[in-house]
Amino acid sequence: MENSITEENKKEDRDIIRVDDVRYDYQTYADDGEEAEVTHAIRGVDLQIRDGEFAAILGHNGSGKSTLAKHLNALLLPTEGAVWVTGMNTADDEHLWDIRQNAGMVFQNPDNQIVASVVEEDVGFGPENIGVPTDEIWTRVGEALEKTGMTAYREHSPNRLSGGQKQRVAIAGVMAMKPRCIILDEPTAMLDPNGRKEVIHAVRELNRKEGVTVILITHYMEEVIHADRIFIMDEGKLVMQGTPREIFSQVEKLQELRLDVPQVTRLAHLLRKDGLDIPEGILTRKELVRAVCRIAGLADRHVERRGTAADPDQVTVIQDQMR
Amino acid sequence: MDKNLTIGQYYPADSVIHKLDPRVKLIGTLLYIISLFLFHTWGYVLGVGFLAVMIILSRVPFLYMLRGVKTIWLILVLTMVFNLFLTQGTILWQAGIFKITYEGLSMAVQLGIRLVALILGASIMTLTTTPNKLTDGMESLFRPLKVVHVPVHEIAMMMSIALRFIPILMEETDKIKKAQMARGADFESGNLITKAKAMVPLLVPLFVSAFRRANDLAMAMEARCYHGGEGRTQMKPLRYESRDYVALAVLLAYFGASIAVHAALGW
Numbered sequence: 001m002e003n004s005i006t007e008e009n010k011k012e013d014r015d016i017i018r019v020d021d022v023r024y025d026y027q028t029y030a031d032d033g034e035e036a037e038v039t040h041a042i043r044g045v046d047l048q049i050r051d052g053e054f055a056a057i058l059g060h061n062g063s064g065k066s067t068l069a070k071h072l073n074a075l076l077l078p079t080e081g082a083v084w085v086t087g088m089n090t091a092d093d094e095h096l097w098d099i100r101q102n103a104g105m106v107f108q109n110p111d112n113q114i115v116a117s118v119v120e121e122d123v124g125f126g127p128e129n130i131g132v133p134t135d136e137i138w139t140r141v142g143e144a145l146e147k148t149g150m151t152a153y154r155e156h157s158p159n160r161l162s163g164g165q166k167q168r169v170a171i172a173g174v175m176a177m178k179p180r181c182i183i184l185d186e187p188t189a190m191l192d193p194n195g196r197k198e199v200i201h202a203v204r205e206l207n208r209k210e211g212v213t214v215i216l217i218t219h220y221m222e223e224v225i226h227a228d229r230i231f232i233m234d235e236g237k238l239v240m241q242g243t244p245r246e247i248f249s250q251v252e253k254l255q256e257l258r259l260d261v262p263q264v265t266r267l268a269h270l271l272r273k274d275g276l277d278i279p280e281g282i283l284t285r286k287e288l289v290r291a292v293c294r295i296a297g298l299a300d301r302h303v304e305r306r307g308t309a310a311d312p313d314q315v316t317v318i319q320d321q322m323r
Numbered sequence: 324m325d326k327n328l329t330i331g332q333y334y335p336a337d338s339v340i341h342k343l344d345p346r347v348k349l350i351g352t353l354l355y356i357i358s359l360f361l362f363h364t365w366g367y368v369l370g371v372g373f374l375a376v377m378i379i380l381s382r383v384p385f386l387y388m389l390r391g392v393k394t395i396w397l398i399l400v401l402t403m404v405f406n407l408f409l410t411q412g413t414i415l416w417q418a419g420i421f422k423i424t425y426e427g428l429s430m431a432v433q434l435g436i437r438l439v440a441l442i443l444g445a446s447i448m449t450l451t452t453t454p455n456k457l458t459d460g461m462e463s464l465f466r467p468l469k470v471v472h473v474p475v476h477e478i479a480m481m482m483s484i485a486l487r488f489i490p491i492l493m494e495e496t497d498k499i500k501k502a503q504m505a506r507g508a509d510f511e512s513g514n515l516i517t518k519a520k521a522m523v524p525l526l527v528p529l530f531v532s533a534f535r536r537a538n539d540l541a542m543a544m545e546a547r548c549y550h551g552g553e554g555r556t557q558m559k560p561l562r563y564e565s566r567d568y569v570a571l572a573v574l575l576a577y578f579g580a581s582i583a584v585h586a587a588l589g590w
Contacts, residue, residue: 073546097548105546112536113543117455117487124558129548137558159490173547
């Protein structure tokens with residue numbers, strides 16, 4: 001058994017997390033407690049996350065994305081199928097604490113995941129649990145606070161921090177356990193726009209500089225445009241996956257799934273529908289400006305050569321949209 | 324609601340007493356309370372003198388400290404009055420059924436001193452120790468009870484989590500209260516029973532939310548590998564320093580002296 005795991009591990013060397021045909025059912029009881037109803041939260045999901053990757057899982061409410069996230073560090077165990085984290089099966093009790101140390105998790109509500117009354121003590125909570133010696137805890141806490149930019153607040157009470165700062169403390173708490181990947185379960189859902197930016201920035205830095213694998217679960221489209229890969233879930237199934245550009249070039253399909261696309265992408269899509277020559281899957285404002293300028297330039301040259309605008313409609317559309 | 328609310332009544336200052344190990348302070352408070360019950364008559368001079376030195380060393384303003392006594396003034400007055408008038412003995416003064424005896428006067432004064440010293444002694448500990456350190460100290464002192472299966476670590480963890488969540492829940496109470504008031508709830512008028520009934524729409528959502536928070540927190544703790552006190556290391560372990568040994572020596576000397584005056588001189 002042990003052998004087959006390592007062999008398989010070698011074959012799939014780059015996969016830090018593997019989800020094999022996972023199904024998860026739970027029972028809900030009616031008020032009288034008699035009739036049990038089985039809900040299929042996850043209905044057969046297969047996915048692989050590569051080491052060092054920034055992956056995002058999207059889906060509207062009730063799509064099963066949070067349930068899936070809780071499978072990735074053994075908070076929930078699949079009804080059928082298996083989840084492998086760095087080659088360890090989450091159903092294997094023996095590796096439970098190894099798995100949770102390797103796959104750290106940050107939750108939605110910043111207040112409900114901070115344990116201690118002082119920032120640095122909270123960051124030290126994880127290392128304390130896995131039995132790291134005292135001196136080493138102090139180094140790790142210092143490093144983790146540094147990486148998340150929270151060093152200045154190390155002796156503060158978490159109650160006096162903003163939402164974004166609290167989430168950064170939570171991320172530091174996970175980082176201090178030296179995980180190979182971090183799962184963030186809607187970390188920005190309860191934050192204001194500034195806090196959201198702050199948290200996403202911190203997460204991207206960790207991914208880029210520390211090489212930590214990030215799995216971001218969210219329903220804010222703007223947060224995922226920098227991801228390496230996007231997975232989209234709907235009704236317990238994985239319905240789309242690909243790079244942000246691949247995903248966001250299918251605006252209509254996303255709208256069918258009741259998902260938003262970033263504002264810029266939608267504008268580009270509408271312009272394209274109006275007959276402008278703009279590529280699909282535009283993600284940033286810069287890209288759109290460049291595309292529009294190119295068309296405007298073409299139009300200008302056309303005017304110069306012919307003395308009239310070749311396609312006056314097109315120019316008007318651009319002018320309208322640019323206003 | 325006050326976000327900066329301090330639980331317990333920690334008074335931040337830079338003093339020898341503040342720096343002492345919480346275990347020393349816990350033991351000291353216990354010994355001091357025992358010593359107070361040993362004294363009769365002149366022994367109190369020793370007790371009060373010791374207390375005065377501690378108060379000066381703690382650098383907590385005396386008036387601030389007296390706030391603790393304010394909460395028990397009724398008990399204090401009643402105890403003293405009852406003892407003053409109801410003790411039998413040599414009559415000093417009499418008017419109708421009221422009489423003051425020498426023994427009653429002595430008893431009233433002694434009890435008064437004892438109660439005040441008790442409160443002040445205990446508040447030196449709470450005023451100079453943060454709730455977290457106090458919890459750590461208790462966990463460490465009660466660790467031997469693990470042998471008889473008292474979940475010492477778990478109790479300490481519960482206490483420190485409770486301390487962390489008190490301000491959050493207070494803020495939440497305030498929010499719910501305002502939300503209910505905005506929809507016409509009346510928490511102010513009526514008699515006691517009406518007021519108590521008015522609390523129901525406040526308490527129900529508060530409890531629901533507290534349970535939800537507890538659930539979330541438990542999951543977050545598990546995700547961070549919390550699995551009880553076993554195999555757990557500490558970021559800030561308690562270590563006795565030389566000043567703690569000095570303090571222990573002083574305490575034992577004081578305790579020895581109080582036993583000596585009690586046994587040898589009968590004070």
